[in-house]
Amino acid sequence: ERRTAEPYKIKTVEPLAMLDENERKEALEKAGYNTFLLNSQDVYIDLLTDSGTNAMSDKQWSALMMGDEAYAGSKSWYKLEEAVREIYGYKYVLPTHQGRGAENLLSQMKVNPGDYVPGNMYFTTTRAHQEMNGGTFVDVIIDEAHDSQVELDFKGNVDLDKLKRLIDEVGADKIPYVCLAVTVNMAGGQPVSMKNMRDVYELCQQHGIDVMYDATRCVENAYFIQEREAGYADVPVKKILKEMFSYSDGCTMSGKKDCLVNIGGFLAMNDEDLYTRSRELVVVYEGMPTYGGMAGRDMEAMAQGIYESVDDNYIKHRIHQVRYLGDQLIEAGIPIVRPVGGHAIFLDAREFLPHLEQEQFASQALAAALYLDSGVRSMERGIVSAGRNKETGEHNRPKLEMVRLTIPRRVYTDNHMDVVADSVISLYEKRDQIQGLKMDYEPPTLRFFNARFSPL
Numbered sequence: 001e002r003r004t005a006e007p008y009k010i011k012t013v014e015p016l017a018m019l020d021e022n023e024r025k026e027a028l029e030k031a032g033y034n035t036f037l038l039n040s041q042d043v044y045i046d047l048l049t050d051s052g053t054n055a056m057s058d059k060q061w062s063a064l065m066m067g068d069e070a071y072a073g074s075k076s077w078y079k080l081e082e083a084v085r086e087i088y089g090y091k092y093v094l095p096t097h098q099g100r101g102a103e104n105l106l107s108q109m110k111v112n113p114g115d116y117v118p119g120n121m122y123f124t125t126t127r128a129h130q131e132m133n134g135g136t137f138v139d140v141i142i143d144e145a146h147d148s149q150v151e152l153d154f155k156g157n158v159d160l161d162k163l164k165r166l167i168d169e170v171g172a173d174k175i176p177y178v179c180l181a182v183t184v185n186m187a188g189g190q191p192v193s194m195k196n197m198r199d200v201y202e203l204c205q206q207h208g209i210d211v212m213y214d215a216t217r218c219v220e221n222a223y224f225i226q227e228r229e230a231g232y233a234d235v236p237v238k239k240i241l242k243e244m245f246s247y248s249d250g251c252t253m254s255g256k257k258d259c260l261v262n263i264g265g266f267l268a269m270n271d272e273d274l275y276t277r278s279r280e281l282v283v284v285y286e287g288m289p290t291y292g293g294m295a296g297r298d299m300e301a302m303a304q305g306i307y308e309s310v311d312d313n314y315i316k317h318r319i320h321q322v323r324y325l326g327d328q329l330i331e332a333g334i335p336i337v338r339p340v341g342g343h344a345i346f347l348d349a350r351e352f353l354p355h356l357e358q359e360q361f362a363s364q365a366l367a368a369a370l371y372l373d374s375g376v377r378s379m380e381r382g383i384v385s386a387g388r389n390k391e392t393g394e395h396n397r398p399k400l401e402m403v404r405l406t407i408p409r410r411v412y413t414d415n416h417m418d419v420v421a422d423s424v425i426s427l428y429e430k431r432d433q434i435q436g437l438k439m440d441y442e443p444p445t446l447r448f449f450n451a452r453f454s455p456l
């Protein structure tokens with residue numbers, strides 16, 4: 001089969017500089033061994049996140065010039081609203097500055113003290129907003145999602161028995177909505193099957209419980225359905241996406257991922273009453289319902305990004321570039337979360353550093369070691385990210401202790417992937433020299449963003 005290339009060519013570049021080993025060591029110490037605290041200028045290949053770090057197209061950049069910066073009734077808002085309606089199919093949309101803006105509104109409106117919010121594995125900001133409103137997140141993902149080496153096509157699926165048990169235990173009136181993440185970030189960017197979405201929706205409709213998607217990486221999820229689920233091989237991703245959303249009552253969206261913009265988000269729904277209440281609340285936190293924390297130019301870029309995101313050539317390349325890196329690591333025997341997900345490679349830090357206890361912050365130590373080795377920035381997604389149990393105050397201890405190598409969309413070439421693979425492989429060869437860390441400063445909430453560490 002003929003080899004293929006990126007479905008785009010490069011028009012603008014940002015020169016990359018690589019610090020030498022001493023400079024990297026100094027930068028790491030100044031950052032308290034926390035990759036979140038590194039300066040971008042000290043980073044060579046930045047795989048911290050795919051959030052807001054994606055490359056825009058010439059059509060998006062030129063759309064910026066069309067931004068209508070009217071305070072109320074911006075033309076740019078109506079373009080964005082139209083794009084969301086066409087691509088996702090919801091009746092009502094509200095702009096927010098990014099995903100957690102929508103999570104804040106949704107949780108404030110629907111979560112009451114004593115409520116339970118079931119979801120397919122936790123996400124940090126999503127759970128934080130649910131807890132801040134007195135809710136308790138309940139993980140209803142299939143057990144296999146917590147096992148890094150189990151290979152399943154749809155590891156993000158909900159275990160319907162777990163969901164049924166929760167409904168029977170606490171009663172439907174204590175469940176304001178099910179939060180269905182498509183894909184599941186903390187499981188390794190794992191997708192949910194169309195069948196599972198349909199089944200979850202039917203079960204929730206029987207009990208009058210809303211299903212709200214976390215739609216952040218929904219196009220990647222649609223691609224996996226096209227690739228892996230019977231009956232969808234010849235269906236365009238755009239059509240798969242529309243069907244996915246027909247099994248939901250609304251969604252929160254961080255536009256900074258699949259919508260290919262640097263800032264932006266939205267809250268969408270079909271219920272008119274929820275929409276009316278959202279319009280009243282959005283002005284308190286985000287701004288008018290016609291800009292929601294975005295400039296007109298941001299809304300123009302996001303509208304265009306939404307249309308580009310469902311191009312089959314674009315999404316096929318995106319998924320395959322992540323897989324290209326994953327396959328090199330699998331080939332070299334590096335322990336990573338399987339199967340390779342949509343947006344990142346997740347190193348299994350437990351298997352990578354079996355000599356470290358979870359309290360020695362293996363993922364944090366591995367992310368620091370990777371930066372030291374090659375200037376590649378990654379993100380801790382283990383015990384530090386999991387935070388503390390709000391009742392006991394003890395560390396939450398996730399089974400998955402991971403380092404995320406997150407690939408931004410349309411930014412790096414496969415040569416950059418090769419350099420990353422070489423660095424990870426060389427680290428693996430000297431993995432027993434990687435020491436544990438101790439946490440010197442622990443912030444009270446979402447500690448991973450600002451925590452500081454030093455070698456044990």
Ligand SMILES: CC1=C(O)/C(=C\N=C(/Cc2ccc(O)c(F)c2)C(=O)O)C(COP(=O)(O)O)=CN1
Pocket residue numbers: 048049050051098099100101123124125126181185214216254255256265379385
């Ligand atoms: C599935 C989902 C997300 O992935 C997500 C964000 N993600 C980020 C940024 C980030 C967020 C929280 C962290 O602990 C973190 F370390 C990194 C990320 O890198 O993955 C949001 C929130 O969307 P906002 O970022 O637009 O507000 C909602 N849902």
